[in-house]
Amino acid sequence: MVLYTNSMTKMLITGGAGFIGGNFVHYTRKHYPNYQLTVIDKLTYAGNTRTLEPVMDKIEFVQGDICDRELIDKLVSETDIVVHFAAESHNDNSLRNPWPFVETNIIGTYTILEAVRKYNKRLHHISTDEVFGDLELDDPNRFTETTSYNPSSPYSSTKAGSDHLVRAWVRSFGIQATISNCSNNYGPYQHIEKFIPRQITNILSDIKPKLYGTGEQVRDWIHVDDHNSAVHLILEKGVIGDTYIIGADNDHVNNKQVIEMICELMGKGKDFYEHVNDRPGHDMRYAMNSSKLRNELGWQPQYTDNDGMKNGLLATIDWYTNNRDWWQAEKMAVEKKYAEQGQ
Ligand code: NAD
Ligand code: DAU
Secondary structure (H helix, E strand, O other), X not given: OOOOOOOOOEEEEEOOOOHHHHHHHHHHHHHOOOOXXXXXXXXXXXXXXXXXXXXXXXXXXXXXOOOOHHHHHHHHHOOOEEEEOOOOOOHHXXXXXXXXXXXXXXXXXXXXXXXXXHHOOEEEEEEEHHHHOOEXXXXXXXXXXXXXXXXXXHHHHHHHHHHHHHHHHHHHHOOEEEEEEEOOEEOOOOOOOOHHHHHHHHHHOOOOOEEEOOOOOEOOOEEHHHHHHHHHHHHHHOOOOOEEEEOOOOOOOEHHHHHHHHXXXXXXXXXXXEEEOXXXXXXXXXXXXXXXXXXXXXXXXXXXHHHHHHHHHHHHHHHHHHOHHHHHHHHHHHHHHHHOOOO
């Protein structure tokens, strides 16, 4: 087993043309320039090779499906570490058509686990806080590594299933894996179907931002670079078989306050948005207790508290403003799909 080193470690990144995986590729190129990176991505509607354009000549890019056993077998045999981001990731889509979620999130993860087992490679599995279900709005508790699983949507239930597979492969077959469950990410290269980039690109397109229902739901927002610094720390120092919660303590703002913040930061009145249909089964509140990661591994997020979130949002607004080429062609189709559901 090759340990996490600063030399010529080979790393296979699944879903590296997506939002968090793409940012992880950039983060790794910057902080671990000696690593040899291979990205495998199916390039679904959510994958975008333009995200990797600045580093394409420094990585190997393979377009392929994580459910393809032969391909995964080959790629895993050639690497030292697998960081598994690839997934169907959007709750709203999982309510319309759950099958791709079952296929990629469960069968895809199974396929990776079998290859990792065969070649005895180090795996880090990326997961979500949504596996725990939700908290009541007035519940002061936060999710921890021992909170029971209680997922609400087809998306979160398939992510929960994938986490259980990883744990079972650790216990039954002794594979060298860790898991992290992170809260809602924001930052550059996020698909414009998601809450924060949808509202920013709405304003940039002269469309009113759209708030589901009353907007009292709470998400524990984290900047994608903070997520990715935590993943590297877990790869470096995490205990094999352990799970780590990742969160930046931003569970004090609800969706309504976030949309108001975006409107104000973009020079609009704070009420420059409209209410649209709520999401069926909408989770109320997520909140993360990341003390294990902070106390045992020494992790510290950069974008925390009100100022941190404001700075992170400002940088994200700048990015979407300056990178219209990355999102503009898709904007009308995304909004049309939402409009069909009154959203
Ligand atoms: P994303 O939808 O932006 O990217 C997913 C990527 O996976 C895309 O590039 C897509 O083409 C690729 N992909 C999908 N199916 C594939 C398949 N069968 N084979 C190969 N590639 C495939 O998602 P994201 O927001 O970057 O999320 C990445 C991971 O992080 C997911 O596992 C998600 O569950 C998890 N996560 C996301 C968040 C968040 O806030 N976005 C928070 C916590 C955890
Ligand atoms: O919590 C982690 C999860 O965060 C990840 O596992 C998922 O992959 C990721 O998509 C995200 O899930 P959410 O469903 O919380 O994110 P989304 O951006 O879709 O919505 C965030 C909140 O904003 C949610 O309460 C719904 C609301 N919303 C969303 C959209 C798209 C709106 O009010 N208006 C919108 O237009």
